[in-house]
Amino acid sequence: MMAAARILRGAASSLLCRSRQRRDAAAAAAFAGVCSRTMASKTPVGFIGLGNMGNPMAKNLVKHGYPVIAYDVFPEACKEFQDVGEQVMASPADVAERADRIITMLPSSLNAIEAYTGPTGILKKVKKGSLLIDSSTIDPAVSKELAKEAEKMGAVFMDAPVSGGVGAARAGNLTFMVGGAEQEFAAAKELLGCMGSNVVFCGAVGTGQAAKICNNMLLAIGMIGTAEAMNLGIRLGLDPKLLAKILNMSSGRCWSSDTYNPVPGVMEGVPSGNNYQGGFGSTLMAKDLGLAQDSATNTKSPVPLGSLAHQIYRLMCAKGYSQKDFSSVFQFLREEESL
Numbered sequence: 365m366m367a368a369a370r371i372l373r374g375a376a377s378s379l380l381c382r383s384r385q386r387r388d389a390a391a392a393a394a395f396a397g398v399c400s401r402t403m404a405s406k407t408p409v410g411f412i413g414l415g416n417m418g419n420p421m422a423k424n425l426v427k428h429g430y431p432v433i434a435y436d437v438f439p440e441a442c443k444e445f446q447d448v449g450e451q452v453m454a455s456p457a458d459v460a461e462r463a464d465r466i467i468t469m470l471p472s473s474l475n476a477i478e479a480y481t482g483p484t485g486i487l488k489k490v491k492k493g494s495l496l497i498d499s500s501t502i503d504p505a506v507s508k509e510l511a512k513e514a515e516k517m518g519a520v521f522m523d524a525p526v527s528g529g530v531g532a533a534r535a536g537n538l539t540f541m542v543g544g545a546e547q548e549f550a551a552a553k554e555l556l557g558c559m560g561s562n563v564v565f566c567g568a569v570g571t572g573q574a575a576k577i578c579n580n581m582l583l584a585i586g587m588i589g590t591a592e593a594m595n596l597g598i599r600l601g602l603d604p605k606l607l608a609k610i611l612n613m614s615s616g617r618c619w620s621s622d623t624y625n626p627v628p629g630v631m632e633g634v635p636s637g638n639n640y641q642g643g644f645g646s647t648l649m650a651k652d653l654g655l656a657q658d659s660a661t662n663t664k665s666p667v668p669l670g671s672l673a674h675q676i677y678r679l680m681c682a683k684g685y686s687q688k689d690f691s692s693v694f695q696f697l698r699e700e701e702s703l
């Protein structure tokens with residue numbers, strides 16, 4: 365009630381600007397939708413895209429007492445949910461007809477466009493006031509477009525991509541980077557908090573994606589740099605564990621050197637110690653770097669190292685590393701050098 369009154373006060377103070385008035389009225393209407401959603405907080409939540417990440421995320425919602433109404437283009441992906449009594453629908457539109465809060469976790473921008481605006485997409489049957497949260501990693505420009513389309517139908521769209529892989533999705537300690545109308549953040553957090561330990565508001569719609577792709581571009585550059593430095597040091601006769609120790613007490617230290625070292629045998633419990641199985645696949649890294657390139661082009665931002673990192677990961681995918689963890693760039697460099 366207090367928050368609703370704040371919004372009304374905001375609308376009253378903007379009488380001089382007609383367009384601003386319209387925006388505030390739309391926000392107030394959407395907020396009224398949020399109030400009814402929040403009051404019925406354990407009503408079913410739609411979940412679309414039950415793959416490596418979506419499956420454990422949806423299970424965590426169930427664990428927190430939210431019935432899930434599920435859909436995936438791949439029927440086998442829904443079977444587990446059907447077996448434990450959750451509802452499975454025949455299309456995203458059917459999910460939207462039954463749930464006023466929906467989370468999507470899809471591979472790419474194209475899949476998200478299809479799931480939201482396709483012939484049987486969410487927006488075909490979305491209820492007014494519905495909250496639509498897309499946790500896929502996609503182009504921020506696409507998130508903004510989907511938000512506009514959702515608004516036309518009286519629904520609210522937020523982008524909330526995640527950091528953390530399948531392990532974090534299972535453990536429920538993902539980080540969500542959320543973009544959208546700030547007054548909707550509390551409603552989004554109620555659900556995202558069941559699947560993650562950090563839920564961070566980033567700003568307007570698309571800024572969650574922006575934070576995600578900037579982080580992953582830096583991560584890729586850091587990982588390639590770490591792999592290069594480790595490889596050079598080993599070729600110069602240094603013991604890899606000793607070199608890692610020195611880097612980690614020096615200015616070259618970074619997450620890839622001290623937490624996720626790419627050299628087999630340097631650390632326990634990381635993909636480099638397990639033939640680069642598990643973790644974050646090179647193909648996903650190549651995808652995120654491609655999104656960073658598109659965004660850099662759109663905003664005329666120079667990203668020379670990001671471009672090079674993108675090409676390196678694309679080359680790795682072409683040479684059989686696509687399913688290996690992205691730290692396998694170390695192995696890739698070793699093999700390239702040995703030619």
Ligand code: NAD
Nearest residue numbers: 413414415416417418436437438470471475500501529530
């Ligand atoms: P995935 O391929 O395992 O799962 C995606 C699921 O979406 C599949 O089950 C697929 O059948 C389904 N799908 C595709 N198009 C659909 C549509 N139109 N309607 C309904 N379902 C559809 O992918 P994932 O690893 O779960 O990743 C999902 C998203 O999370 C991606 O955007 C990825 O970049 C991001 N992400 C992944 C990781 C990771 O470690 N896997 C980490 C962080 C972020």
